[in-house]
Amino acid sequence: xxxxxxxxxxxxxxxxxxxxxxxxxxxxxxxxxxxxxxxxxxxxxxxxxxxxxxxxxxxxxxxxxxxxxxxxxxxxxxxxxxxxxxxxxxxxxxxxxxxxxxxxxxxxxxxxxxxxxxxxxxxxxxxxxxxxxxxxxxxxxxxxxxxxxxxxxxxxxxxxxxxxxxxxxxxxxxxxxxxxxxxxxxxxxxxxxxxxxxxxxxxxxxxxxxxxxxxxxxxxxxxxxxxxxxxxxxxxxxxxxxxxxxxxxxxxxxxxxxxxxxxxxxxxxxxxxxxxxxxxxxxxxxxxxxxxxxxxxxxxxxxxxxxxxxxxxxxxxxxxxxxxxxxxxxxxxxxxxxxxxxxxxxxxxxxxxxxxxxxxxxxxxxxxxxxxxxxxxxxxxxxxxxxxxxxxxxxxxxxxxxxxxxxxxxx
Amino acid sequence: xxxxxxxxxxxxxxxxxxxxxxxxxxxxxxxxxxxxxxxxxxxxxxxxxxxxxxxxxxxxxxxxxxxxxxxxxxxxxxxxxxxxxxxxxxxxxxxxxxxxxxxxxxxxxxxxxxxxxxxxxxxxxxxxxxxxxxxxxxxxxxxxxxxxxxxxxxxxxxxxxxxxxxxxxxxxxxxxxxxxxxxxxxxxxxxxxxxxxxxxxxxxxxxxxxxxxxxxxxxxxxxxxxxxxxxxxxxxxxxxxxxxxxxxxxxxxxxxxxxxxxxxxxxxxxxxxxxxxxxxxxxxxxxxxxxxxxxxxxxxxxxxxxxxxxxxxxxxxxxxxxxxxxxxxxxxxxxxxxxxxxxxxxxxxxxxxxxxxxxxxxxxxxxxxxxxxxxxxxxxxxxxxxxxxxxxxxxxxxxxxxxxxxxxxxxxxxxxxxxxxxxxxxxxxxxxxxxxxxxxxxxxxxxxxxxxxxxxxxxxxxxxxxxxxxxxxxxxxxxxxxx
Numbered sequence: 001x002x003x004x005x006x007x008x009x010x011x012x013x014x015x016x017x018x019x020x021x022x023x024x025x026x027x028x029x030x031x032x033x034x035x036x037x038x039x040x041x042x043x044x045x046x047x048x049x050x051x052x053x054x055x056x057x058x059x060x061x062x063x064x065x066x067x068x069x070x071x072x073x074x075x076x077x078x079x080x081x082x083x084x085x086x087x088x089x090x091x092x093x094x095x096x097x098x099x100x101x102x103x104x105x106x107x108x109x110x111x112x113x114x115x116x117x118x119x120x121x122x123x124x125x126x127x128x129x130x131x132x133x134x135x136x137x138x139x140x141x142x143x144x145x146x147x148x149x150x151x152x153x154x155x156x157x158x159x160x161x162x163x164x165x166x167x168x169x170x171x172x173x174x175x176x177x178x179x180x181x182x183x184x185x186x187x188x189x190x191x192x193x194x195x196x197x198x199x200x201x202x203x204x205x206x207x208x209x210x211x212x213x214x215x216x217x218x219x220x221x222x223x224x225x226x227x228x229x230x231x232x233x234x235x236x237x238x239x240x241x242x243x244x245x246x247x248x249x250x251x252x253x254x255x256x257x258x259x260x261x262x263x264x265x266x267x268x269x270x271x272x273x274x275x276x277x278x279x280x281x282x283x284x285x286x287x288x289x290x291x292x293x294x295x296x297x298x299x300x301x302x303x304x305x306x307x308x309x310x311x312x313x314x315x316x317x318x319x320x321x322x323x324x325x326x327x328x329x330x331x332x333x334x335x336x337x338x339x340x341x342x343x344x345x346x347x348x349x350x351x352x353x354x355x356x357x358x359x360x361x362x363x364x365x366x367x368x369x370x371x372x373x374x375x376x377x378x379x380x381x382x383x384x385x386x387x388x389x390x391x392x393x394x395x396x397x398x399x400x401x402x403x404x405x406x407x408x409x410x411x
Numbered sequence: 412x413x414x415x416x417x418x419x420x421x422x423x424x425x426x427x428x429x430x431x432x433x434x435x436x437x438x439x440x441x442x443x444x445x446x447x448x449x450x451x452x453x454x455x456x457x458x459x460x461x462x463x464x465x466x467x468x469x470x471x472x473x474x475x476x477x478x479x480x481x482x483x484x485x486x487x488x489x490x491x492x493x494x495x496x497x498x499x500x501x502x503x504x505x506x507x508x509x510x511x512x513x514x515x516x517x518x519x520x521x522x523x524x525x526x527x528x529x530x531x532x533x534x535x536x537x538x539x540x541x542x543x544x545x546x547x548x549x550x551x552x553x554x555x556x557x558x559x560x561x562x563x564x565x566x567x568x569x570x571x572x573x574x575x576x577x578x579x580x581x582x583x584x585x586x587x588x589x590x591x592x593x594x595x596x597x598x599x600x601x602x603x604x605x606x607x608x609x610x611x612x613x614x615x616x617x618x619x620x621x622x623x624x625x626x627x628x629x630x631x632x633x634x635x636x637x638x639x640x641x642x643x644x645x646x647x648x649x650x651x652x653x654x655x656x657x658x659x660x661x662x663x664x665x666x667x668x669x670x671x672x673x674x675x676x677x678x679x680x681x682x683x684x685x686x687x688x689x690x691x692x693x694x695x696x697x698x699x700x701x702x703x704x705x706x707x708x709x710x711x712x713x714x715x716x717x718x719x720x721x722x723x724x725x726x727x728x729x730x731x732x733x734x735x736x737x738x739x740x741x742x743x744x745x746x747x748x749x750x751x752x753x754x755x756x757x758x759x760x761x762x763x764x765x766x767x768x769x770x771x772x773x774x775x776x777x778x779x780x781x782x783x784x785x786x787x788x789x790x791x792x793x794x795x796x797x798x799x800x801x802x803x804x805x806x807x808x809x810x811x812x813x814x815x816x817x818x819x820x821x822x823x824x825x826x827x828x829x830x831x832x833x834x835x836x837x838x839x840x841x842x843x844x845x846x847x848x849x850x851x852x853x854x855x856x857x858x859x860x861x862x863x864x865x866x867x868x869x870x871x872x873x874x875x876x877x878x879x880x881x882x883x884x885x886x887x888x889x890x891x892x893x894x
Contacts (some may be wrong), residue, residue, distance in 0.1 A: 124622045149529055253429045256873045257866065258828055261850065263436070265862055268854040271440035346714050354717050354851065366717075371877060372840065375728050384717035392712040 014115050018122065021331070024404035034393045039391060045211040046091050049073065052173035052205045056152050060167035061159060068152060069171070075145035078176075081361060083216045084209070089137055100130075107301055163407065177201065177209040177362040185376050195378035197214020198370040206362040207386050213361050214390060217348045218341035224283025224339050229290025234321050234329075236291070237298025247291070255288045263347065266354045275358045278351060282344050290336055299327035329403040338398035342391045349387050412892075416882065423783055423874050430870045431643065431680065435636055438859060439482045439868075452814040467555065469873045474560055476652065476860075479523040480635045486627050487527035488621045492538070495521070495531030499548050528556045531618045533612050536605065543594040550604060558584040587611065595780060614790070639863075648858035648867075651853075658864045662846065668740050669845035671762055676769040677826055684826070686771050689812055690778020704781070710774035719767040719840040726763065737761050738842030761843070770835040772826075776819060784815035818888050824880035826873040 026032050055072040058065065072078045073088040108121055153175060156168040172356040179201060194203040211286055217229030236247035266281045301307060303327065310320045351357045352365030359366070364383040473479040481487070501509050501517035509517075529607050535541055535549040561580045569577065590611075621629070630668060631637060642649055647657040690701045724730055727737040736742070741757050750755060787793060788811050796810045797803075838847035846865060853861035885891045 016875070055731055082526060249426070249429070252426055252877075253433060256426065256430055256870045256877070258869045258873060259435060260835070261866060261869060262437070265849070265854055266437065266441065266867065268549070269438070269857075354836065354839065368717060368720060375724055375730060377724065377730070380717070380720050380724055384714070385720065387714050387717060388709075388712060391714065392709065395708070395712050 016116070016119075021401075021404045023238070025400050028400040031396050031403075034396035034400070035391075037393045039395060041211055041393070042215060044208065045215055046087050046094070048208050048212065049088060049091065049171070049172050051171055051173045051177040052176060052208060053281050054078075054151070054175045054179065056155055056156070056168045056170045058167060059152065061155070062165060065167070068150070069149075074140055076111070081213075081275070082104060082123065082141055083212050083361075085140060086137060086216070087212050089133075089140065093133075113167045133372075139231065144190045147214055151274050173205055175202065175205065177206045185374055186381075187376075188378050192288055194382045195376070197379055198376075203382055204349075204408055205368060206337055206367060207364065207382060209387065210364045210367070210383075211390075213363050214345045214348065214387075217275055218345040218394075221279040221282035221286075221348075222337050222340040223345040224279065225285075225287035226290050226333060228283070228287040230333065232287070233291035233294025234298055236325060237295040238302055238317075238325065240320050241301075244295075247295075251341060252293055257285075259285045259348070260350075264351070264354070264356065267351055271358065273358050275348070275361050275363075278348055278357065279344075282347055286340070286344075290333060290340075293336055294329055296334065298325060301325050301328055310339050322401070335398055335402045335405065338394055341395035342398070344345040345387065345390055345394070349383075412451040412885070416873075416878075419878050419881075423878070427871060430874075432636065432638070434863065434866050434870070435639060436482065438863060439635060453785065456517050466522070468519075470555070473523070473604075474525070476649075477638045479525060479636050480633060482635050484631065485629050485633045487524055487633075488626050490524060490527050490531050492531050492534035495549075496535050496541070496545070497534060499535060499545055499552070503544055505542070505544065507587055521556070525556055526559070526618070529553065529612070532556060536608060544640055547592055547594040547596070550608070551631075553608065554591045554745055554795050555589045639731060643867075649840075651861050652858045653853075653856050653861075658860050661849065661861065662868065663829055665818075665844065665846045665849045668843050669755070669847065672764055672768065672843060672845060673826075673829060675761070676765050676772075677823070679765060680769050680773045684776035684845065685780055685816065688777045688819075689764055689784055689807065691777075692781040692784040692788065693724055693807060706779075707774040707777050711778070713771070715767055715834070716836045716840065718770065719763075719837055722767055723762050723840060736760050739844050740845075763839040764837050764843055768834045777823065779822070780816065780819050783818050787811050787815040817884070820887060821880045821883045825881060826874045827876035827879070828869045 006357055025035075033146075040118040049069070053069060053072065055068040055078065057067065057069045059068050062067070073092055074085060077084055085196075091297060103123070104125065110120060111118070111121075113121065152168065153170065156166055159166040180193065180199060182196040182200050182202060184196060184200045186192060188195040192202050192204065194207065196205050223323075232247050232250070261284055263281050266285075266345070267278055270277050276290075289403070298321075307320060307325060308407075310324045315324070349358065349363065349365030349368070352363035353369045353372070354365075355362050355369060357365060364386050367379055367383040368387075370385070413790050418687065420439070439465070470479070498517040498521050501513055532549045533551050536546055536553065536625070538546070541549075559580045559582070561577060561758055590607050592601050592604050631642075639649070648662075650657050651661060666714060687703065687707075691700045694700045723737065726732050727735045730784075740760055742748075742760075745753055745756065784807075793806060796806045801810075835847035837843070838845045839851050842848070850862065850865045852858075853865070
């Protein structure tokens, strides 16, 4: 028997690029904790109706038992904004989805596949799941379901006073962010933890529901511009030549228009601004950075061997662009996107602060603007810190990600 | 190098044209019309004559600002009987099923088409198959649409030729003003008016016989964009819709405030961030560095409008302190002050705005400076400098800092647009009457010309800033050439 040429060592663990980045990222404790902080914010946004809603979980005033809270979740008369419907849908599906995902993951692990095929399978099924959820969400949006608006809390209180038999189980806070009628500019107290704003609404509940608005605006606006940026950047970088020149000129033109000013103007000139307009405007104006980034990465990558072999193997061009090169260019894009979410949140609150935002949405900037006009401290500090914390968490995660992707920083 | 600069400057011209086109199209297709409050001609309680006068003054307003023109290209020379008839019947709404929005649109269309609609209107008027109401409306519209635009009527110091032209146009316009009839007017009146119209149309028919070159000219040049560019090429940004003062003059009067503010901000930013960045980078990973880095990071993440409102409330409103003035650039009465007092007064007013407008950039720049220096501090030539026995201060300041600061210096160019454009939020919060506040007011008043001017000026500055930035790279780093 011949001796093996190499001493008997364990084969190196099969690490994907993602694994390496994730391990590096976890080493950065601040960034890692911030990521959990963001998850916490998302959770808070999702469970908002569990904490504050005017609809009781259980309702019985002698006319039979009903469950208004559960039916309110998809009620377009109660939650007017599609953003709320989206988060409510997640809230409804949270438990079944968690069970489904755990069981399915266990099953897939049981198949005994290798790491990479297993991950590919999981990714495929995750994509399917996201697709199904998107279709469900759109379906719900287009089949509006609305119920008459009932003041459950008032009815319950009245019946209690009269001594009528009443079963009403409410969330801890018995009203939603639109509820007015408290004492204007009341300072924080036990009944209103963050006080009351100028328009007689509870600030804490508004900030809670505002989390939904801010997170959605950040993520969707950035998703829009990252998509535009990737497509244009990839085309410019891959095809070079004339395509590149045209797209470069386009980038230069859009870049030269100061984005804050044009966003301000566009949003102000819209007649009825909704948060979707704001997302769209931010998305359509801010894509140049990502496009330049992606273009540069494609320029760097397109001469490399794996691209040449993909071309030689006769893959279609779109497949080479989006399946072969793009995943290698995504690192810097992800970093830019993380910072971009923070930027978009700041931008939206600036717009709301200037009074140009969506007046029906409980935006943080709107509360701060009331703080500016009234000079009440709780209306300045509470939304200010909410914005500050969210933006800081995102910036910290972005920095952690950037360091994790940078080979020079690896320890 | 010179060739490169010339090439870049020449390239800026088409880029700027494209920018102005983009901004122009975006602004003009954005919903909301300037002066819309004048257009309430259809108002419920008003009697018909006031409503009509209001609509007429709105039409003249639109004509003055070219708002009746199509945005990019004009095909109104093709307007014929069918189009006119469709709009007229939409206004009349005889069948009763035209939605209100469509009726308003039809009204606007007929008004905006101006004299281009005349052949179509005449055709409807003389069409004996059309209903009496339709023909009556056509005659009423003709009394407006048939009028010529009297461009020089408000101009001062007219020459004799111009004066007689103005007179002739007013005379012709007032002549046709009476030629309208109602559906139930006596037939002989109608016939008389019809005769006037047909004679008038015959004498003026040349106005609507467009040759191919006429059509091409109208297609390209009788548009809002062409008119705007025609003025822009002579650096005329138009007059403000609000107070009819030239926009450029208004902008220049705002510059004083914004430039003072931004210039002091930039000085402050560079004066603090460069030393701070160098200081913390040579103490990398010490406690002091960590504290500075953390504080800078927090400053960087704090939204500036929050800090502005916070400072405003804390230090100016007497809740609890009242150290600085609440708003404005200077005290109300500055006429009695000596120069020194005046400077002190202005300084006292703008300390807070400067701080709130610059701390974020200060934090960002310090972080750049720190990482820029850290990049070079480990390079071979710095080690060589140390090995030569140079004192540490010379190594850092003379050898390392020079190269590490290259990216920072070139950032200065990118500050140019904000230098002029000012910060909208800070100026609004602190009531500084600079460019930012001006833009914000103009947006709220839908003053298109003013908004266009601010956008164009700041875009032009951005273009120049980008050029300077590219050039300064080449100036400070001899490895970069543009050959």
